[in-house]
Structure formats: structure tokens, C-alpha cells
Amino acid sequence: MRFCVPLLGLLGLAIVGSDGAAAEPVRTVCSVTLHSDQEIRSFRRHLPAEEYRFVELTEATALEGAGRDTMDPDDWLGAACESGIRCDILLISGHFAGSFFGSSGKTLSSGELEERACRQDCPGILSHPQEVFLLGC
Numbered sequence: 001m002r003f004c005v006p007l008l009g010l011l012g013l014a015i016v017g018s019d020g021a022a023a024e025p026v027r028t029v030c031s032v033t034l035h036s037d038q039e040i041r042s043f044r045r046h047l048p049a050e051e052y053r054f055v056e057l058t059e060a061t062a063l064e065g066a067g068r069d070t071m072d073p074d075d076w077l078g079a080a081c082e083s084g085i086r087c088d089i090l091l092i093s094g095h096f097a098g099s100f101f102g103s104s105g106k107t108l109s110s111g112e113l114e115e116r117a118c119r120q121d122c123p124g125i126l127s128h129p130q131e132v133f134l135l136g137c
Contacts, residue, residue, distance in 0.1 A: 029054050030080075030087035030125060034094030035102025039135050043091060055085060057125065058106050076106060081122035090129040096136025 029052050031040045044054060057080040094102035099109040116122045 024051055026051060026053050027088040028052075028086060029089040029091060030057050030085060030129070031055070032057050032077075032090075032092040032094075032100070032108060034058070034092075034100050034104050034106055034108065036093070039093040039133075040091060052089075055087070057085070058104060077108065077112065077116070077122070077125075081116065081125055084124060086124040087129045089131045089133070090125065091133045091135070093133075093135040096134075100134075100136055 029043060029047065031043075031054065033040055033056060040054070040056075058076050092100055092108065094100040094104075094108075099107050101107045113126065117126045120127065
């Protein structure tokens with residue numbers, strides 16, 4: 001019975017146009033780029049722009065509708081969670097040693113990811129994605 005829920009969810013993703021043909025919805029790729037943007041550039045090169053929207057969660061531009069006038073650089077994830085963004089794909093990239101980090105000066109610990117997932121206070125980013133890529137070296 002578990003397989004029925006994802007299947008029904010996938011069926012609900014189709015948007016039917018006025019001609020009756022199903023059109024693919026634009027999917028949102030959320031990235032957390034903590035070091036080089038090489039990985040996200042690769043995704044952008046290979047995913048068609050008309051089918052995928054890219055949102056960088058560490059930047060203030062990702063916070064439209066978040067209700068914050070300014071972004072606390074240390075709470076970029078909290079602000080992104082409050083923004084209501086719903087990610088279909090989540091890409092986290094940076095160096096990794098228990099936490100993701102890099103030249104951006106921002107960090108993301110595995111503990112914070114676990115804590116927010118357990119509290120369920122960031123569902124659009126941590127519960128909604130159908131694919132997650134954790135890229136660290």
C-alpha cells in the first residue's frame with residue numbers, strides 16, 4: 001500500500017491545458033551553494049530552463065514572500081524555510097566534515113538538517129523534494 005501514495009502524488013503533478021493535453025509543470029531546483037557553484041552550473045546546463053526553475057536558498061532573492069525586510073546571514077536557512085519555497089529537487093554542495101561549509105562563509109550542519117526535519121518547520125525544503133543531492137568533498 002505504501003507505493004500508492006507516491007504514485008498518486010505523481011499523478012497529481014500533471015497540469016492539464018485547455019486542449020486537454022497534460023503539460024509538465026515547472027519543477028523547482030533549490031540549491032545551497034556553500035563553496036563553488038560548479039555543481040549548480042552543471043545542473044543548469046543539463047536541465048531545460050523551460051522545465052526547471054532554480055532558487056539559491058543562501059541568497060536574499062530566494063526569500064520573496066518570507067515577510068522579512070532583511071536577512072540575517074547566520075539564519076539564511078530559517079528565512080528560506082519561512083519563505084514558503086517548495087523544492088522538487090534539493091542540491092547541497094560544499095566541503096563536508098560533519099557540516100557543509102566553503103568560501104561563502106555560510107555553514108549547514110547535518111545536526112541542523114536533522115533537527116529541522118524532526119521539528120517539521122521547513123517542509124517545503126526538507127520534506128517536499130523528490131530528489132536530494134548532498135555533494136561534499
